[in-house]
Amino acid sequence: MTRNLRFRSIESRIVTLFLVLVVALQLIGLLVIQRGIDNNARLAIGAELNNGTKVFHRLLEQNAQSLRFGARLLARDTAFVAAIGNNDEGDRATIESALENSGRRIQASLSMLISDQRKITATTNRAQSAALEKMALSMLDAAEATDGAIGIAIVEHRPFQIVAMPVKAPITIGWIVMTFPIDRQLASDMREISALHTTVLTRDQQGRWLQAGSTFAAPSAQELLEELQALGPTASALPFDVTVESDQYSARLMPIGVDDGQTASVLLARSIDEATAEYRRLERWLVGLALAGIAISVLVIVFTAKRIAQPIGELVTTAKRLEGGDYNTPIDSTREDEIGQLANAFDAMREGISKREQEIRRLAYWDTLTNLPNRAQFVLLLNDALLEARRRGEALFVLIMDLDRFKHVNDVMGHSFGDALLRQVAGRLQLLLANRRQSSAQVARLGGDEFAVLLPAASTAAALAMAAEILQALETPLSLEEQTVDLGAGLGIAGYPDHAEVGETLLSMAEVAMYAAKQRNDGAVIYDAAMDKSSAQSLSLLTELRNAVERNELRLHVQPKISLATGMVVGMESLVRWMHPERGNVFPDEFIPFAEQTGFIRVLTRWVMEKSAELCGELAAQGHHLKVSVNLSTRDLMDQDLPVMFADLLARHKLTPGSFCLEITESAIMDDPVRAQHTLERLSAMGLDLSIDDFGTGYSSLAYLKRLPVNELKIDKSFVLNMEKDEGDTKIVRSTIDLGHNMGLRVVAEGIESEAVWRLLAELGCDQGQGYFMSRPIPGDQMIAWLEKWQAPANLVAAAAGNEVAIDS
Template sequence: MRVVNSSTSDFLHNNVKVFRSRVSKTAWQGISVAIIALTVATAAVAYLESGQISIASLLEAQRTNFALWILDIVPFIFAFWGQYSSTVLAYEASAMVMDQTQELRDKADSFEKQARHSITHDLLTDMPNKELFYDRVEQHIVSPRGQTIFSVLLIEVSNYKEISDTLGRNSSDSLIKQIAVRLESAFPSPYSIARLESNTFSLLVSEELSERSVLELAESVHRVLHDAFFVEKVKVSAQANIGIVHFPLHGTDVDTLVQRAGIALYMAQNSNKGSAVYDSSFDAHSPKQLTLMSDLSHALENQELELYYQPKVKVSDGSISGAEALVRWNHPKHGLLGPDQFIPLMERTRLIQGLTLWVIQEGFSQCAEWHRTGLDIILSINLSAKDLNNPELPDLISGIKGATGINPAWITLEITESSIMTDPDAAMGIIRRIHDMGFQFSIDDYGTGYSSLSYLKSLPLKELKIDRSFVSDILRDESDAVIVNATINLAHNLGLEVTAEGVEDQATLELLKEEGCDLAQGFHLGRPMPQSEFNQWCSENR
């Protein structure tokens, strides 16, 4: 405190000196004017009284004229008053500057706190978000000396999608806010509650609970959410399922705990109780996709993932234009797995960010190699919703670009309409940063998401991909044919290329050619292939 007071005093003293020097200058100007006026008045009186101006007449005028005596006092009054006023004004001005400076500092501190808060808290509910929740769990794991025993409850509002589809996004957001308020009021500290996903919450219990106690806690969660919610005067009921895990019994790291809580949550969905504690026996009775969760964290470490490439050809002449990178998992037990079998599971954890980083590294390196060997194609790489909410993604891409020597014009990053809607402002900011580096973007699976024309207009897009669900039946379904035609015309009017997915036969390809479609991909043109087979395919189809 003494240091602060001393620095404040020095700051005030220095400011006063500056202000006083400026105000004193004005005061001295006033004194100079007063002295000149006195001199002129004395000379005038001397001349009027004696008819001449001399030292003797000036002294005589000063000695005998009362009015000059008063004028003699004026410079001294100016000097005293000027110095006094300059000091007062200097202190007041300096104090004002200090007040305004402190106000700016307070505002800057407030903005900094808000920024830090927004990184670790959910924007809708102001609850801790997934990152803060994971951090708190990890802190419990490492302290003290790994001897802590705690539980995690994964709470999912199972009918959230139905409510959102029926009442709209704003109404479903209102429901989530009300649920958050109930949970926070029902489970204050030392409980720690977070919102992990759109309809998923977590409850961290930082103490050892018996099996009976933890089930009673889950039942209390159900009671908290039992009473009806009112959303825009509509009575709504929230149905919850709860998956429960214990540390260290069910896992020794946060990803494993969350994965197994997800397994327990799945079992809870199929039970009458609506809650379940994880048990290893669940793995034998749950679907294969769910049992894969425990193996996901080792897939990258064990180099079990591989990129396959599916050709994209020009509809006009059948020549190759590019390829889409599609990840495959060479599972030691289940064999070759497609992305639909494990990508959704990875998106529930932070593993998806590691997968994206690996795909970008592998894809950029391979594309650079193709161009070095004279194969001039554009590689498409998919980004998930989680990627578009990762503020580090532009810097990661920039680093990989520099390391591989890739030309951004050789890469198209595919995003879905729904991935943008999770946090539109954040997603748009990340997309623009990456686009500023020279990378192009494509809307994947167009027509299956929000299909918002406002986003098509504002996004820096190069391409629009028509989903296979519309393309596969255009020969038999007139509605699909109309949708494909309208989409092609819309994209061309917006200056975008159009790629049709799911082309399974020559007749479909010919119809797309008549409609003016630019590019196509599908099993009729080429299946996803390992890198060596893709290179061979390219050499045979050039």
């Protein structure tokens, strides 16, 4: 019987395999036939387009013959020839009338007479005659030699057939020229004859396609032009595909004439859907037959599958129980075939999943180190306790504590010692709750060295008492591995309903109170809304700062940099100002440090860079080539994409790298010297000048600074402001100038507020300076006006020149 069951199982697989093969053969045959249908349809469309070109040429030839016939009749009309010979005003009217009547009969758009002096003497359309004059004159010799000449002319991007016929009496006394428009009428005639969409096109000397008439509707014709423009040189006399309003067409481009660099062409298009309609009906029949064959195959498959469906259905029901979390019901199976083996495998899987889910649940909601509830489990317990407190109208408190000096213990004694210490703290807290017989109280480890206690049905006094006991328990020294450790903790308290009604919010408020307790070193602290004020202000400031960039509230100010020797303006430093719609002018000291803390300083730096580049370009256009200095923060130096951003900025504004000088503080460099040096080297390699800002106030090593690719040192204004009165400051400035020059650097002093300081700095050899004596920071859009007014004090420039002469001698 076992062999019989196995045979039937294998037999069902064989039957299914053959059915799959049948279906595959049906689909492959269908695909081959479909491919053949498409190929045949394409060949038929190609033949139609080929015949269409012949038909269109025939239409053009018929029109040409009509023009020649009309022109010949008129040229041989005795009265018309006599009127040309008389050449008086009365005969001119006769000539023009004859031209108009003859042109109307053959539907010519223009009829004109050219005299034997090759001048236009009569015309039915003067504007068109003037445009066609050059083309017409070029045809006269050929017309006289062959009794008429035909050509293609393009006037205002519209093609015309043009015929020239000599008027002889018996010698040539003039020429009749007639034109026939190649426009939508001719395209419509072609459409009626051949069922092909026809579009008359011209292409100007710049390669742009223009439409002169089409059987497509206006939007479709415009879309066709765009498609043709996109194809470019690939659009040729060979068939190609175009899409017009989601319909696919096979098209062929047929040149019909060239005039003064312009090309006239006709585009013939055949709808692929229309051409393949009959084929598609045949294809649907084939699909129907294939589906019928597949349906019969499916019936056989269903019949075969029923023999094994029932036991598999039982296993599906078992799988749904497992999906619902029922891992306790065992799976019984007495079968010994493949289905029986599958049932046994399901039962083994059920037992394995049950064990793993228990372990995952323990890891998800319990702290593996202390075996206490973790933060996720504590939040669940807190939410349940809040529901119960609301129902009973009771208060509830959360206590959160953070151990003091635990990080120091971890660093000194190692993580294994720290873990053992946390287990002891957890044990003390559990013991404390057990001794107080707080059956409903819960202790949890939130993470790191943070623990929490949940006190349901408690008062503020009870919460404070519990906090005092916890702090006392933690202050008792802990003995571990022959080491005695003093810890202590900061503890925060928040309660329902006084502070919050949501679990996460209550937990957050208790954490705020805990941080306040650690700052004050005050043991336990109950939450107060004032504690959150600074956080809310910081969040509000960040939001407003983001909006300031989007709403264009920031303003670029610049402070000129002056050569102390010549008094010439050589550069400017870019500064940012914030014009708040409510607070008014917000000074940089109020938002720049915050922007650096939050990382928003990168956005501000990019804004300043962009505006500085725009201003630098405007100044250069006015003949003021100034080097603009921009400050970089620590976060900017850590950004490895900064050189790429600068390269893009310079390219967009068409500026040279020498237009910028990037100022970096010493402290910014020393935060991560290796990474900072890498960024600075990349910027320097691009050709950007680099400057050490506020030199002398940082903590950098001179040996390290020697390796930096800098071009400039800026002396901090704290040494410059009082140097005329403080000899110590003067010595520091002199030493800094000498140091900078010895390192081959340019030295700039900031904070120049008097003539005496300018003079003293010039005597010490300082290269450049900036300060209120020259100019306060001014709006960037006022810089050009300031430059036109600036004039350095003559006595200072003369004194500086004298110092240079003295130094040279």
